[in-house]
Amino acid sequence: MKWGVIVFPGSNCDRDCAHVLTDVLDQDVRLVWHGDTSLNGLDAVILPGGFAYGDYLRAGAVAQLSPIMHAVKEFARTGRLVLGVCNGFQILLEAGLLPGAMLPNVGLSFICEDVWVRVENADTPFTRHYESGQVMRFPIAHAEGNYHTDPVTLAALQANAQIMFRYCRADGTVTEHSNPNGSLDNIAGLRNAGGNVLGLMPHPERCAEALLDNEDGQLLFRSMIDVVTTGSDKKQMTS
Amino acid sequence: MIRATIHVTLKAGILDPQGRAIRQSLETLGFAGVNDVRVGKFLEIELNEEDPAQAEAQLKAMCETLLANTVIEEYRYELKPQPSRHSS
Numbered sequence: 001m002k003w004g005v006i007v008f009p010g011s012n013c014d015r016d017c018a019h020v021l022t023d024v025l026d027q028d029v030r031l032v033w034h035g036d037t038s039l040n041g042l043d044a045v046i047l048p049g050g051f052a053y054g055d056y057l058r059a060g061a062v063a064q065l066s067p068i069m070h071a072v073k074e075f076a077r078t079g080r081l082v083l084g085v086c087n088g089f090q091i092l093l094e095a096g097l098l099p100g101a102m103l104p105n106v107g108l109s110f111i112c113e114d115v116w117v118r119v120e121n122a123d124t125p126f127t128r129h130y131e132s133g134q135v136m137r138f139p140i141a142h143a144e145g146n147y148h149t150d151p152v153t154l155a156a157l158q159a160n161a162q163i164m165f166r167y168c169r170a171d172g173t174v175t176e177h178s179n180p181n182g183s184l185d186n187i188a189g190l191r192n193a194g195g196n197v198l199g200l201m202p203h204p205e206r207c208a209e210a211l212l213d214n215e216d217g218q219l220l221f222r223s224m225i226d227v228v229t230t231g232s233d234k235k236q237m238t239s
Numbered sequence: 240m241i242r243a244t245i246h247v248t249l250k251a252g253i254l255d256p257q258g259r260a261i262r263q264s265l266e267t268l269g270f271a272g273v274n275d276v277r278v279g280k281f282l283e284i285e286l287n288e289e290d291p292a293q294a295e296a297q298l299k300a301m302c303e304t305l306l307a308n309t310v311i312e313e314y315r316y317e318l319k320p321q322p323s324r325h326s327s
Contacts, residue, residue, distance in 0.1 A: 057280075058308055065305070094308065101310035103249075108256050148253065148311055182254070 004042040008034045008052035020208045034066040043228045044081040047088030060090035082197045089199030100149035106182025110143040118168040121161045125227040126198045129219040135172045136216040138202030145201040147183040165189035241286045241294045245316045247307045248279035
């Protein structure tokens with residue numbers, strides 16, 4: 001399986017993603033410069049974490065206008081898998097590939113810590129190796145992860161099972177106290193209506209190998225590999 | 240030439256933690272009676288354009304596509320025609 005990892009000026013998790021994919025999961029990875037215009041030959045694309053364009057104006061606002069984003073939109077439109085992590089999630093929101101927007105964390109701090117996250121929907125190309133309701137320990141590191149959208153869109157996200165991960169307690173209970181950043185409905189990750197674009201604030205690539213004493217994130221990449229290489233899950237990939 | 244000033248602010252009803260922190264700081268300093276503080280962005284844009292209607296159309300497009308995220312923010316602008324640099 002061939003992966004593309006987009007490199008924006010200011011990306012800083014691009015190499016981490018490439019490392020996990022090549023050294024841990026034995027995948028083919030191409031780093032794609034943001035000024036490039038083609039994603040030909042790739043099966044899945046990752047928009048990594050970082051501070052693309054210094055987060056000037058708003059996180060993701062300038063990056064979403066990069067030349068490669070035309071190709072990313074076309075890639076998503078044709079049903080192929082797009083994963084945005086942290087700053088990549090913010091870029092997907094600004095690009096309109098996912099609904100809603102990010103506000104500054106409610107406590108105004110940059111938060112860098114491990115959090116508990118509940119898998120809300122395991123019946124997707126990104127989560128098939130998890131179980132619904134499973135609680136994972138994922139690291140977060142962001143200043144703008146306070147997800148916001150209007151009530152109509154939130155209702156649609158809930159009704160279509162587009163909310164993929166929610167901040168929770170260790171026992172899986174979703175509470176206000178377990179919400180690190182004020183995110184609406186404790187949303188940590190969501191997918192588009194087509195089901196092939198996922199954005200999440202936690203960093204699965206930072207918890208995907210035994211050396212780091214946490215492999216919870218590896219299952220996300222394994223799910224995507226499984227879907228692409230076995231060709232199953234066509235329904236969700238093309239809907 | 241037209242000079243435009245643009246204010247981008249959070250929509251009413253969207254929590255502004257920064258504004259709230261500033262309000263509390265003002266209170267700490269003894270400024271009683273500050274009911275609310277909202278923080279936004281201020282931009283000055285110089286347009287090489289003489290026609291106010293054209294300038295306004297451009298500004299609106301700029302705000303909608305880049306300068307504001309209309310999911311969470313609203314914007315307003317003012318146009319100030321500048322005397323041409325070439326006139327005597």
